[in-house]
Amino acid sequence: xxxxxxxxxxxxxxxxxxxxxxxxxxxxxxxxxxxxxxxxxxxxxxxxxxxxxxxxxxxxxxxxxxxxxxxxxxxxxxxxxxxxxxxxxxxxxxxxxxxxxxxxxxxxxxxxxxxx
Amino acid sequence: xxxxxxxxxxxxxxxxxxxxxxxxxxxxxxxxxxxxxxxxxxxxxxxxxxxxxxxxxxxxxxxxxxxxxxxxxxxxxxxxxxxxxxxxxxxxxxxxxxxxxxxxxxxxxxxx
Numbered sequence: 001x002x003x004x005x006x007x008x009x010x011x012x013x014x015x016x017x018x019x020x021x022x023x024x025x026x027x028x029x030x031x032x033x034x035x036x037x038x039x040x041x042x043x044x045x046x047x048x049x050x051x052x053x054x055x056x057x058x059x060x061x062x063x064x065x066x067x068x069x070x071x072x073x074x075x076x077x078x079x080x081x082x083x084x085x086x087x088x089x090x091x092x093x094x095x096x097x098x099x100x101x102x103x104x105x106x107x108x109x110x111x112x113x114x115x116x
Numbered sequence: 117x118x119x120x121x122x123x124x125x126x127x128x129x130x131x132x133x134x135x136x137x138x139x140x141x142x143x144x145x146x147x148x149x150x151x152x153x154x155x156x157x158x159x160x161x162x163x164x165x166x167x168x169x170x171x172x173x174x175x176x177x178x179x180x181x182x183x184x185x186x187x188x189x190x191x192x193x194x195x196x197x198x199x200x201x202x203x204x205x206x207x208x209x210x211x212x213x214x215x216x217x218x219x220x221x222x223x224x225x226x227x228x
Contacts, residue, residue: 004159042218042219042220042221043160043203043218044218045216091159091160093159104162104165105160105162106161106162107158107159107160107161108159109157109158109159110157110158110159
């Protein structure tokens with residue numbers, strides 16, 4: 001398996017534009033996580049899914065953020081409208097459900113988002 | 117949830133053994149200790165997990181004393197490629213992922 005695949009790797013957009021980040025989890029993993037990392041706040045969990053169902057989105061900063069998982073092999077994180085303070089690296093991760101919360105979560109390479 | 121405290125940074129040299137200690141004074145009975153490694157421009161990577169005593173895998177060892185109020189990640193004979201940020205996480209095995217907090221981590225720098 002190629003691991004967790006995220007696209008794009010880099011995204012530069014203007015304030016107010018819609019941004020869509022994509023993630024393909026590892027096949028067979030039933031948990032999917034979206035994280036955001038900044039220098040100021042570190043690594044924050046935004047939302048996670050179990051078997052394609054959102055379980056906890058309490059980390060989503062505002063209504064401008066939304067995430068979907070239409071099937072087991074694809075998820076999106078959308079920001080509309082984007083703002084400069086959304087600039088960060090966004091990581092997607094997946095894990096097997098065995099062993100509890102996530103015994104071992106596999107992270108993608110991340111998408112570096114810059115909103116100007 | 118148990119709060120963790122790690123050194124902000126550490127320096128070492130190639131070939132040395134590096135020990136990174138994490139304090140978690142209010143760890144609960146059903147909490148597990150997990151360590152992740154993050155290289156620049158990459159996502160974190162699971163290193164090791166344990167509950168008590170000692171756990172060893174091909175990458176590292178994790179030492180947990182009897183009172184479990186701290187844990188030590190041991191990296192044997194480090195190389196330049198071990199330069200990374202190391203995170204210590206403490207949470208119940210079946211905790212909601214939203215309760216899992218990645219702190220500031222320890223920035224480890226390895227020199228030739």
